[in-house]
Structures are given as structure tokens and as C-alpha cells.
Amino acid sequence: SSFSEYPYPSMIKVGNFVSIKLTKANYPLWKAQMLSLISGQDMLAFIYGTVKAPPQSITVEEPRITRIIDNPEYLAWTRTEKLLKEWIIGSLSEECLAIVKDSYTARYVWTELAKSVNAHYQEAKTPLEKSEKTKETGMSTSTPNHMHEKMQ
Numbered sequence: 001s002s003f004s005e006y007p008y009p010s011m012i013k014v015g016n017f018v019s020i021k022l023t024k025a026n027y028p029l030w031k032a033q034m035l036s037l038i039s040g041q042d043m044l045a046f047i048y049g050t051v052k053a054p055p056q057s058i059t060v061e062e063p064r065i066t067r068i069i070d071n072p073e074y075l076a077w078t079r080t081e082k083l084l085k086e087w088i089i090g091s092l093s094e095e096c097l098a099i100v101k102d103s104y105t106a107r108y109v110w111t112e113l114a115k116s117v118n119a120h121y122q123e124a125k126t127p128l129e130k131s132e133k134t135k136e137t138g139m140s141t142s143t144p145n146h147m148h149e150k151m152q
Helices: 027-040 044-048 072-090 094-100 106-137 145-151
Strands: 057-062 065-070
Touching (some): 027 044, 027 072, 027 106, 044 106, 065 072, 072 106
16 A cells, blocks of 8 residues: 555645535535545545455564664544544534534544534524425415314
8 A cells, every 4th residue: 555545635725625514504515515526536534434444553674673663654644634623614604613623534524514514404494495385385284273173
């Protein structure tokens, strides 16, 4: 394996790809932009957890001596992982940053945002969607009181 196994596109300006800060009201739009950026840089495996950290150290066998050294692949993996975490953190509003401020990895940040912010977004949009559905069909999503009286 080599260092190139873990991309490190440090010159990328996230704001050129992700035009909005994540709030509790715009999760799907933010997620679409972030996924496009992350996918385009071959880094999806970091947020999906399909690439695991290599061992932190390795054993090097030399004539008459065995040494344990820092694993260069682990250092490369860590660098890429931290960059991705910085991208995500940098695209958050203050309210969303507060949710993940103590997170250690990009995957954990991504997962927490999906749980917390997306759940809030889903709850917030449900009444609006019901209202929109009523307008489209001309029918109420609940039965009016006068209908209950006629049914009895």
C-alpha cells in the first residue's frame, strides 16, 4: 500500500462546493452538496466506515534488530480523516456545530448530524407536507367533525 491510498485534497475550498451552512431546516440540501464533494474526492468510505484505520505502529525487521515504528499508512489515513472532518465541521451553522463539537472522527460527525439534524428536519417538515398534500388533493388529512356526526 502507499500514501496515495488515502486522498488528501487539501487545496479544495469547501465553500466552492457547499454553498450553504447546515441548519436544522436545510439538511437534505446540505447533505446533497456534501456528498457530491466527498464522493468526487473518493472519500465516501471515511463517512460510511468502510475504510478502517490501519494499525498505528508496525514492526520492522532488520538484521539483528526488530523495531516498532509509526505506521506511515496510519499517518496518511489520519491526515485524510481529519481533513474530511474539517470540511464537515466548517460547513455547519453554530446550532449544528454545538451538536458535534466533541466528535473525534468524520464518520461520527456525519452519523450524529444524520441522527440529530435530519430527525429534527423530518419532524419540522411533517406538518407542512400534510398541509401541502391537503392543498393538492383538496381533501383534509383528518375527518372533519361534521363527517363524524353523519357517520354515526
